Amino acid sequence: MITTYPTVKRISRKNIVSPIGFKAAGIHCGIKHKKNDLALLISEVPASVAGVFTTNAIKAAPLLVTKEVVQQVGKMQAIIVNSGNANACTGQQGMKDALLMQQTTAEKLGIAPELVGVASTGVIGEMMQMEPIVKGIHKIQPIAELEGSILFSQAILTTDTVTKNTAYSAIIDGKEIIIAGTAKGSGMIAPNMATMLSFITTDANIESVHLQEALKLVTDKTFNSITVDGDTSTNDMVVVMANGMAENESLTPTHPDWSLFVKTLHAVSQDLAKMIAKDGEGATKLIEVEVVGAITDEEARMIAKSVVGSPLVKTAVFGCDANWGRIIAAVGYSGATLDPNAITIKIGTTTVVENGEPILFSEQQLLVYLKQPEVKFTVELHQGNGQGIAWGCDLTYDYVQINATYRS
Template identity: 70%
Template sequence: MTTVYPSIKKISGNNIASPIGFKAAGLHCGIKHKKNDLALLVSEVPANAAGVYTTNAVQAAPLKVTKEALAVEQKMQAIIVNSGNANACTGKQGYVDAQTMQHLTANLLNIEPHLVGVASTGVIGEKLPMDRLKYGIPKLEPVAGLKGSIDFSQSILTTDTVSKNTAYKVDIDGKTVTVAGTAKGSGMIHPNMATMLGFISTDAAIESDHLHGALKSVVDRSFNSITVDGDTSTNDMVLVMANGLAENETLTPSHPDWKVFVQTLLHVCEDLGKMIAKDGEGATKLIEVEVNGAKNDEEARKIAKTVVGSPLVKTAAFGCDANWGRILAAVGYSGMTIDPEEVEILIGSTPVVREGEPLAFSEDELTEYLKQPEIKLKVNVNQGDGKGLAWGCDLTYDYVQINASYRT
C-alpha cells in the first residue's frame, strides 16, 4: 500500500544525527534512578520546523512552550527533552519550569530561547526536579555521529524496552537528502497526535509551511494509525527540523521530487510508529490491520485503527485465538460505512469470513500463525476504493502489571 520509489534507500547504522549539520547528546541527571534522562538535539544553523501535538484538552507545559516558540518564526535549532517526569498538570510552576529548561539550553548553545523546543515524558502531576536539570543541562555536549544519537534515543525512554531509530536517504536535485528519526512510546498510546514523542531531523531545504503540511499528512498515516491501549497522553508531540544543508532546491508541492520527499518522511514516521506499537507495554506481538474497499482512505484508516484498538481483538491475539467474530464486531462499531454481508476477513493469508459468513479453516494452523511475533489481519468492506493501515499490539498480563505499579 506504500508507493515504491527506488531512489529512497534505508541507511544502516541509522541515527538522528545522520543528516548534515545535526548533533545529539544524552546523559543521566538524576530524574530517574540510574538510566539516562536528559537529551539534546541540535542543528548547526536555525532550521525550518514544524510540529504536530496531542489532541488531549489537557496539555503539558512543554507543549505550550514549544508551540509558542515555533509561533515566533517557525524555526528551531535545538530540542531539549527530559524523561521520568512529564511536567503535566503542574500549574503555573510547570510552565515556568519548562521555560527555564528552554532558557538554560539557549544559554548553553548561545542562541535565542525561541529557537529551543522543549519536551518531557514520564509521571504526570509531579513538579520537575529543577535542581537536577539546572545541573544536567550545562553538562550536555552534543556530538555528530552514532554515540550522541544513541545517548539521545536512550535518554528519552520511559517504559520502552528498546530505543527506536530509523533513517533514509534520497536523491533530490542531484543532492543526497537524509531524513532521520527517533521516538519513544510504549504505553498510553492512542495518538491523535501517547505517551509518545517523535523527533525528525533532515538536511532538506523546505519552507516551514510546506514542512508542516507534509508532516501532518504523514502523521495521519503513521503515528495516528497506531494504538496500544486507547489512551491519548498529555505530552504527545512530533517535531521535525529541516536545516537545508543538503543544498537542494527548496521543496514545494510543485517541485518534481515533492512526492519522493513526502514518501521518505512517511517511511521514517511509519517505521517509528510500528516500532512503538511493537514495543507496547507487555506486548508479545505486533498486529497490522489492512483495510481495503472502504468508502475512502480516511474511513479505511478509522476501521483499521478500531480493529487493532479493540481490547477483545488484542486479547484474542495474545491468546492465539482465531476469533474472527471480534474482528467483525470491531468493524461494525467503527462507525464507518459498511454492509455486514459484503465484509471479507483474512487472518494472515487464510480467509475466515466472506460476504459476512464464516468459512471453514484449520484452527491448528491459525493458532500456529498467531504465535508469530508479527501478525496481519485483512478486512475488505467492499464499499469503495479506500485503503488504510493501522498497527497495534496484543494486550497481556504484563501490561496490567506495568501500569498498576507505574508510579511505584
C-alpha cells in the same frame, strides 16, 4: 499492505545525526535513579520546523512551549528533552520550569530562547526537580557521532524496552538528502497522537510552511494510525527540523521532487510508528490491520483503528485465538459505512469470513500463525476504493503489571 519506496533508500546510519549539521547527546542528570534522563538535539544553524501535537485538551507545559516555537517562530535550533517527569498538570510552576529549561539551554548554546524547544515525558502531576536538570543542561555536550544519537535515544525512554531509530535517503536536485528519526513510546498510545515523542531531522532545504504541509500529509497514515491501549497522553509531539545543509533547491509542492521528499518522510514516520506499536507495554506481538474496499481512505483507517484498538481483539491475539467474531464486531462499531453481507476477513492469508458468512478453516493452522511475532488481519468491504492500515499490539498480563506499579 506493504508500503514500498522504489526511489527511497533505507540507510545503515540509522540515527538522528546522520543528516548534515546535527549533534545529539544524552546523560543521567538525576531525575531517574540510574538511567539516562536528559537529552539534547541541536542543529548547526536555525532550522525550519514543523510539529504535530496531542489532541488531549490537557497539554503539558513543555508541549505548549514547543508549540509556540513551531507555530509562532517557525524556526528551531535545539530541543531539550527530559524523561522521568512529564511536567504535566503542574500549574504555573510547571510553565516556569519549562521556560527555565528553554532559557538555560539557550544560554548554554548562545542562541535565542525562542529557537529552543522543550519536551518532557514521565509521571503526570509531579513537580519538576529543576536543580539536577539545570546542572545537567550545563553538563551535556552534544556530538555529531553515532554515540551521541544512541545516548539521546536512550535518555528519552520511559517504559520502552528498546530504542527506536531509522533513517532514509533520497536524491533531490542531484543532492543526497537524509531524513532520520528517533522516538519513544510504549504505553498511553492511541490514534491522534499518544504518549509519544518523536524527533525527526533532515538536511533538506525546505521552508517551515511546506515542511508542516508534508508532515500533515504523512501523520494520519503513520503516527495517527497506531494504538496500544486507547489512551491519549498530555505530552505527545512529533517535531521535524530541516536545516537546509544539503543545499538542494528549496522544496515546495510544485518542486519536481516534492513527492519524493514526502515519500521519504513517510518512510521514516511509518518505521517509527510501527516500532512504537511493536514495543507496547508488555506486548508480545505486532498487529497490522489492513482495510480495503471502503468508501474512502479515511473510513478505511477508521475501521483499521477500531479493530486494532479493540481490547477483545488484542487479548485474542495474545491468546492465539482465531476469534474472528471480535474482529467483525469492531468493524461494525467503527462508525464507517458498510454492508454486513459484503465483508470478507482474512487472518494472515486464511479467509475466515466471506460475504459476511463464516468459512471453514483449520484452527491448528491459525494457532501456528498467531504464535508469530507479527500478525495481520485483512478486512475487505467491497464498498469502494478506500484503503487504510493501522498497527497495534496484543494486550498481556505484563501490561497490567507495568501500569499497576508505574509510580512504584
